[in-house]
Amino acid sequence: MVELAKKSRSEDGSVRFVWRLEGGHEVESVLFRTTPTSFIQPAAQCGERRLDLPSGAVVCISSQAGCNVGCRFCATGLQPMRKNLSAEEISAQVFAAAREEGISGGIRVVFAGMGEPMLNYEPVRDAALRLAGHDDIRNVAISTMGIVPAIRRLAAEAPTVDLYVSLHAATDPLRTTLVPLNRKYPIEAVLAAATEFATSTGRRVDISYLLLRGINDSAGDARELAALLDPDLFTVKVLLWNEVAGLPFERVPDEHAVLFADWLADQGQPAYVIPSKARDVDAGCGQMITTEPSATRLRRVTSEFPRIDLGPVSVREGTR
Numbered sequence: 001m002v003e004l005a006k007k008s009r010s011e012d013g014s015v016r017f018v019w020r021l022e023g024g025h026e027v028e029s030v031l032f033r034t035t036p037t038s039f040i041q042p043a044a045q046c047g048e049r050r051l052d053l054p055s056g057a058v059v060c061i062s063s064q065a066g067c068n069v070g071c072r073f074c075a076t077g078l079q080p081m082r083k084n085l086s087a088e089e090i091s092a093q094v095f096a097a098a099r100e101e102g103i104s105g106g107i108r109v110v111f112a113g114m115g116e117p118m119l120n121y122e123p124v125r126d127a128a129l130r131l132a133g134h135d136d137i138r139n140v141a142i143s144t145m146g147i148v149p150a151i152r153r154l155a156a157e158a159p160t161v162d163l164y165v166s167l168h169a170a171t172d173p174l175r176t177t178l179v180p181l182n183r184k185y186p187i188e189a190v191l192a193a194a195t196e197f198a199t200s201t202g203r204r205v206d207i208s209y210l211l212l213r214g215i216n217d218s219a220g221d222a223r224e225l226a227a228l229l230d231p232d233l234f235t236v237k238v239l240l241w242n243e244v245a246g247l248p249f250e251r252v253p254d255e256h257a258v259l260f261a262d263w264l265a266d267q268g269q270p271a272y273v274i275p276s277k278a279r280d281v282d283a284g285c286g287q288m289i290t291t292e293p294s295a296t297r298l299r300r301v302t303s304e305f306p307r308i309d310l311g312p313v314s315v316r317e318g319t320r
């Protein structure tokens with residue numbers, strides 16, 4: 001169902017898999033491990049307020065070969081979508097990765113690899129339900145840019161699955177420049193659907209927020225983000241951008257990501273930072289690509305985001 005085409009191991013122990021599918025298309029998965037100390041939480045979130053974040057093996061899997069959503073910071077978005085994976089091809093990535101690494105039991109699965117899972121809804125739902133019901137799987141989460149009707153369906157049809165919503169900006173004008181899908185599903189509509197998901201399933205929703213230096217990383221951005229969110233329903237997961245050749249963005253220092261989470265916590269919004277994994281084998285968040293990038297798509301991003309000189313990195317930057 002999926003055939004191993006390539007396997008590489010990161011210095012941090014994560015493993016990148018490239019799978020060949022029937023028809024010759026390739027997709028990636030990454031297997032990594034987290035421990036209670038993998039995540040960084042704001043100092044204000046201690047004692048009873050400390051988030052209980054799970055540890056163990058995580059397999060991040062793909063649902064499409066390529067992606068047409070076109071998020072400007074993402075390598076997969078530079079690869080035109082050529083195939084929606086079947087439910088079997090999706091779930092097979094988990095079992096094949098676990099078999100390769102001799103892991104049985106306690107596996108967490110995240111649909112955050114190549115593709116927008118909610119644009120391949122039925123196979124993703126079926127695979128997620130099958131995985132969630134398997135003895136070796138502890139937890140399944142689907143990450144989406146915010147396909148509103150699909151979030152509503154998921155709440156009704158797969159309430160045992162967790163939801164991650166990628167926001168990456170706190171205002172519509174900024175989010176539209178980073179995630180063009182925002183024109184169709186703006187922030188208010190996405191958060192309304194995520195709120196319905198959280199209330200109907202009783203599951204907190206993680207809001208993913210990828211920091212891009214000088215673009216969405218200021219104290220003002222944190223304040224605006226916190227003002228949008230209900231702290232009883234949402235947790236913000238702060239992510240660091242992993243370099244993609246040809247894309248004009250800059251990564252913030254790790255310390256700045258912690259500061260951003262602190263700003264959120266100061267507003268009463270639970271947050272935590274996920275340090276990058278598998279970055280040295282190009283399998284970090286946003287780095288997955290299995291063909292040459294489309295020159296047209298690359299040109300579009302570099303014309304929309306001309307490089308500006310942000311100067312040397314400073315830990316205390318972004319307090320504007």
Ligand code: SF4
Nearest residue numbers: 067069071074077115
């Ligand atoms: S972030 Fe996800 S939805 Fe956006 S282009 Fe990349 S793979 Fe597609």
